[in-house]
Amino acid sequence: MPSARDEAAPPTMSDVARLAGVSVMTVSNVVNGKDARVSQAMRDRVHEVISELGYRVNMPARALRLGRIGVVALAVPMLDDLYYGEVAQRLADRFEDHGLRLAVESTRGALTRELAVLDDSRLTTYDGVVLAAAAGDASVLEGLQPSTPLVILGERSVPDRFSQVSMDNRGGALRATMDLLRLGARRIALIGGATDGGEGMAAGRTAGHLEALDGAGVARAAELIVPAGVRPQDGYAAAASLLDAGVAFDALLCVTDALALGAMAAVAARGLRIPEDVQVIGWDDTAVGAMATPALSSVAPDNAAAAEVTVRLLMGRIESPSFPPEHVVVSTEVRHRGTTRR
Numbered sequence: 001m002p003s004a005r006d007e008a009a010p011p012t013m014s015d016v017a018r019l020a021g022v023s024v025m026t027v028s029n030v031v032n033g034k035d036a037r038v039s040q041a042m043r044d045r046v047h048e049v050i051s052e053l054g055y056r057v058n059m060p061a062r063a064l065r066l067g068r069i070g071v072v073a074l075a076v077p078m079l080d081d082l083y084y085g086e087v088a089q090r091l092a093d094r095f096e097d098h099g100l101r102l103a104v105e106s107t108r109g110a111l112t113r114e115l116a117v118l119d120d121s122r123l124t125t126y127d128g129v130v131l132a133a134a135a136g137d138a139s140v141l142e143g144l145q146p147s148t149p150l151v152i153l154g155e156r157s158v159p160d161r162f163s164q165v166s167m168d169n170r171g172g173a174l175r176a177t178m179d180l181l182r183l184g185a186r187r188i189a190l191i192g193g194a195t196d197g198g199e200g201m202a203a204g205r206t207a208g209h210l211e212a213l214d215g216a217g218v219a220r221a222a223e224l225i226v227p228a229g230v231r232p233q234d235g236y237a238a239a240a241s242l243l244d245a246g247v248a249f250d251a252l253l254c255v256t257d258a259l260a261l262g263a264m265a266a267v268a269a270r271g272l273r274i275p276e277d278v279q280v281i282g283w284d285d286t287a288v289g290a291m292a293t294p295a296l297s298s299v300a301p302d303n304a305a306a307a308e309v310t311v312r313l314l315m316g317r318i319e320s321p322s323f324p325p326e327h328v329v330v331s332t333e334v335r336h337r338g339t340t341r342r
Contacts, residue, residue, distance in 0.1 A: 011053040020049040071101050072314065073126045075117040077109035077134040081230065082258050083284040084132065087153075090307040091130065098315055100127060111135035123148035128314045133158070137199065149317035151310055156200050163313040163325040165306055169204030170211070172299040172332030176253055176281045177212035179334050183341045185251035185279055186218060191238045191263055192255035193225040202227075205255050205283070223247050228259060235262025243270050250278060257282035257289035257298055264292070264339070280339040294338025306330045 013031070017024045022042060029038055030046045038046075049055075072095055076084040092102040103126070107113035114136045116122060117129060128149040138157040151163045158164045180188050190209050194202040206225065213220055224247070228238040235254055242249060243266065252267070254260035260282030267278050274280055274294060282289055285300030309328050316323035336342075 011055045013055070015053060016046065016049050016055050019053065020045050022046065069125065069127050070099065071103050071126055072128045072130065073103045073105055073117070074130045074132070075105045075107050075114065076132045077107055078230075079104065079106045082286040082288055083256060086284075086286060086303070087132070087307070090303060091310060094307055094311045098311070107132075107134065109134040111140065115140070118144055118146050118150070120147050128318050130310055130314060134200075149314055149321075151314045151317075153306075153310065154201065155204050158327070160327070161325055163317070164327045165310050165313070165330065166328070167301040167306070167330045168332045169201055170208035172283070172301070172334070173205040173208030173253065174212045175208075175332070176283075176299050176334050177209045178216070179336070179340070180251045180253065180279055180281065181212065181216050181218065183279060187221070187224065187249045188213075188251040188253055189224045189226060189239075189242055189247070189249040190253050190255070191226050191235055192228045192230065192259050195222075195225050195227055202255055209253060224249060230256050230258055232258050232262035232265070235259030235264075236266045237262075239263035239266035240269075243267075252278060252280045254280065254282045257284045257286045257296060260296055260298070260339075261289060261292060264296070275339050275341050279341060281334065285335055290337065292339075297334070297336045297338070297340040299332050300335045301332050302330050 013024055013027050017027045026038060027046055030043055074088055074091055078084065088104050095102050105117060107117060114131060114133060117131060123129065123146055126148055130151050130153060132153040133156050138159050141162065142159050151165065152158050153165050155166045155169055177188060190206060192202055193206040197203060210220060226238045226242065228234040235258065239252065252263050254263055260280055264274060264280055267274060272278050282296050282298040285298040289296035289298050313326060
C-alpha cells in the first residue's frame with residue numbers, strides 16, 4: 001500500500017540524501033556528474049537509493065535555476081539514416097547527464113534548411129545546436145553570428161571561430177584500401193566516391209583511396225569511382241550499374257555502411273559470393289552492418305570519443321561564452337568481419 005507521503009509528492013533530493021546517509025550537496029554532485037571527489041561506494045549508494053525511491057530530477061526547475069531552456073538541437077541531413085540515428089542516441093544519452101533533452105531536426109542536406117536552423121528565430125528555442133553540415137561551408141558560415149552556442153559536425157571547411165568535430169576520412173579510406181590490396185584485391189570500386197574533387201566526406205574518402213592505390217603502384221580506373229547517394233538503394237543501384245556495364249571489380253569500398261549493405265544485395269543477386277568473389281568494406285561501423293550476413297567489415301570512427309567531445313564543446317560554450325572553439329579530428333580504424341578475407 002502506498003503511504004500518504006507517496007501519494008502527496010514525489011521523492012525529493014532531500015529524501016535521497018536522508019536515506020543514503022549523505023548530504024544534499026553530495027546527492028546533487030552525483031546527479032549532476034560532479035562527483036570526482038565522491039567515493040565509488042558513496043556514488044553507488046546514492047544511485048541505489050535513487051532507484052529505490054524512483055527519484056527523478058525536476059528538469060524544468062533545473063533549467064529555470066540555470067537560466068536555460070533545457071533543450072539542445074541536433075540537425076542532421078536525414079532522420080532515417082543508420083549512422084545519424086546512432087549519433088542522435090549517443091548524444092541524447094550524454095546531454096541527459098547534463099540535464100538537457102535532445103531535439104532532432106532534418107535538414108535534408110539542403111543549404112537553405114541548414115541556414116534555417118541557424119536563424120535566430122529558431123536558435124532562441126534551444127540552449128545550443130549541433131549541426132551535421134552537408135551543404136554549408138566556410139564561405140556560407142563566415143557572415144553568420146549565431147546567438148546560440150554551436151558545434152558543427154562533418155568535414156566541410158568551417159571558420160576557426162566555430163567548434164567542429166570531424167573524422168579522419170582520408171586516413172580511414174587509405175587504410176581500408178591498403179587492407180583490401182593486402183587481401184588480394186586489385187580492382188576496388190569506390191561506391192559513393194567523388195569524381196570532381198571538392199570537400200566534404202566523399203572527397204576526403206576518395207582522396208585517401210586514391211593515395212593508397214598510388215602508393216601501392218595500382219593504376220587508377222575512372223570507371224571504378226562511382227558517385228552515389230547514401231541509402232541502401234543507392235548502393236544497390238551503383239553496384240548493379242557496374243555489373244550491368246561489365247566493369248570488372250573484386251572489391252567494394254563503400255563510403256557508408258548503408259551503401260555497402262545495398263551493394264552486397266546487388267552482388268548476391270548476381271550469384272557472386274562475398275568475400276570469395278567480392279570483398280566489401282563499409283564505413284560507420286553501424287550495429288546493423290555488424291549483424292548482416294556475412295557481417296560487414298567497416299571503417300569505424302571512434303564514435304564514443306566523437307560524442308564525448310561534441311558534448312564537451314557545446315557544454316563549454318553554454319556554460320561560458322568565452323569558451324574557446326576547437327577543431328577536433330576523430331580517429332578511425334578498419335574492423336574486419338565476414339565480408340573481407342582473413
